[in-house]
Amino acid sequence: MSLKDRIASKQAHVAVVGLGYVGLPLAVRIAEVGLRTYGIDINGPRVARINDGISDIGDVDSADLAPLVSAGLLSAHTDFSVIAQADAVIICVPTPLGKTKDPDISFIVKATEAVSPHIKQGQLFVLESTTYPGFTTEVLAPMLEQESGLTAGVDFHVAFSPERIDPGNEKYGVRNTTKIVGAMTEAGGEAVQALYNAFIDTVMIVSSPNAAEMVKLLENTFRAVNIGLVNELAVMCNKLGLNTWEVIDAAATKPFGFMPFYPGPGLGGHCIPIDPLYLSWKLRSLNYQARFIELADNINTGMPAYVVRLVQDALNDVCKATKGARLLVLGVAYKNDIDDYRESPAIDIIDLLKGKGAKVDFYDPYVPSYIEEGVAHHGIPDLAELESYDAVVLTTHHKVFDYAEVVRRAQLVVDTRNATRGLTEGREKITLL
Numbered sequence: 001m002s003l004k005d006r007i008a009s010k011q012a013h014v015a016v017v018g019l020g021y022v023g024l025p026l027a028v029r030i031a032e033v034g035l036r037t038y039g040i041d042i043n044g045p046r047v048a049r050i051n052d053g054i055s056d057i058g059d060v061d062s063a064d065l066a067p068l069v070s071a072g073l074l075s076a077h078t079d080f081s082v083i084a085q086a087d088a089v090i091i092c093v094p095t096p097l098g099k100t101k102d103p104d105i106s107f108i109v110k111a112t113e114a115v116s117p118h119i120k121q122g123q124l125f126v127l128e129s130t131t132y133p134g135f136t137t138e139v140l141a142p143m144l145e146q147e148s149g150l151t152a153g154v155d156f157h158v159a160f161s162p163e164r165i166d167p168g169n170e171k172y173g174v175r176n177t178t179k180i181v182g183a184m185t186e187a188g189g190e191a192v193q194a195l196y197n198a199f200i201d202t203v204m205i206v207s208s209p210n211a212a213e214m215v216k217l218l219e220n221t222f223r224a225v226n227i228g229l230v231n232e233l234a235v236m237c238n239k240l241g242l243n244t245w246e247v248i249d250a251a252a253t254k255p256f257g258f259m260p261f262y263p264g265p266g267l268g269g270h271c272i273p274i275d276p277l278y279l280s281w282k283l284r285s286l287n288y289q290a291r292f293i294e295l296a297d298n299i300n301t302g303m304p305a306y307v308v309r310l311v312q313d314a315l316n317d318v319c320k321a322t323k324g325a326r327l328l329v330l331g332v333a334y335k336n337d338i339d340d341y342r343e344s345p346a347i348d349i350i351d352l353l354k355g356k357g358a359k360v361d362f363y364d365p366y367v368p369s370y371i372e373e374g375v376a377h378h379g380i381p382d383l384a385e386l387e388s389y390d391a392v393v394l395t396t397h398h399k400v401f402d403y404a405e406v407v408r409r410a411q412l413v414v415d416t417r418n419a420t421r422g423l424t425e426g427r428e429k430i431t432l433l
């Protein structure tokens, strides 16, 4: 029976490798449509929790996960041998940057090495982890071939399909975000389209895995560059004595030819600060400098230091030094209403302020503590002593914060998110990015 027929009759089995922010919502969605799903992860405790019906990923409710586990539709494993029972294998492991900002593909390499001994004729392999153009055909497919002794595109299919999840987005999730797919062969394209059509509303096939890889990098480079532009706009507006947010909101009333982006304390998360650098790295190997990407990275990574200067200036205006000041950073998650602090600029700001001799506490109901280079940092449990801080730095625009209350009780507020928009009382205490 073909994969298409096996999917149509709900007999296809799917393995998802990597059960994080991307893999777990995907595995749940596949199981929800009735396909037997094996989740595979090297994180034993996470695997055990999933098998107990408990999700530690914000976008997946345990109430949705548990019935799928009980019904035997979804199971989690640390043992890769279940790959042999799957018709399709989707890889969603991390693709971070190394210390020198070069792509760190070690997670994909390790996952592929573990998958390869279990490859079967006729299987479909899809990489969803973000990577540079050429990776799927030039690195992943040969690795799968080498270990298995089979031929990609002949004995098994290989495709790339960028993950486009937006954690915390209540409108767009796995099902209703169009899926882009590029396969090595036409038959592979048909197989992967059939697979994704089973659980995603719209699937679009592009001509190759390289094109699909580039689609993802365009999307994230578009965001990184536009955020870089408005971050520089914020610096320029500050010099000109203008309110950046007022300028952007006014420009956004134009019904065509303008799309608003907003400044902030710097980029965070596992995508926007990282993915464009996969592209610029690849282009460097072709002797080409991706100038927009590098300029945007330069501006965006400079934002935490810029925020620190705003804090220093605000303290200076009330005759206080940063050294010895007691400061409270409000929000450690890299974006609002989620618990992900990867690459969060708030952590850079905390470190920079500490480096200037300030005593820095943080409070984030979503991130009560964080680990940086193996060291755990614990936040304060509540805002009972808000008045005692020399300044409060608003770094994450969580909805749960009562901004009017914060401004009322704080001595000074540096607002990097325009979270105090709409407040009229206490504006003299607020420095806006």
Ligand SMILES: NC(=O)c1ccc[n+]([C@@H]2O[C@H](COP(=O)([O-])OP(=O)(O)OC[C@H]3O[C@@H](n4cnc5c(N)ncnc54)[C@H](O)[C@@H]3O)[C@@H](O)[C@H]2O)c1
Pocket (backbone or CB within 6 Å): 017, 018, 019, 020, 021, 022, 023, 040, 041, 042, 043, 046, 092, 093, 094, 095, 107, 108, 110, 111, 112, 114, 128, 129, 130, 131, 163, 164, 165, 166, 167, 269, 270, 271
């Ligand atoms: N988080 C996002 O918003 C987002 C959005 C779009 C694309 N992506 C991309 O998706 C990919 C995955 O990101 P994520 O946010 O889900 O990462 P994550 O860190 O949340 O999850 C990755 C999971 O993979 C597991 N893992 C690591 N090595 C493994 C191995 N060798 N075998 C099996 N499992 C392994 C980890 O234990 C973890 O559970 C990345 O390439 C990322 O760029 C992420």
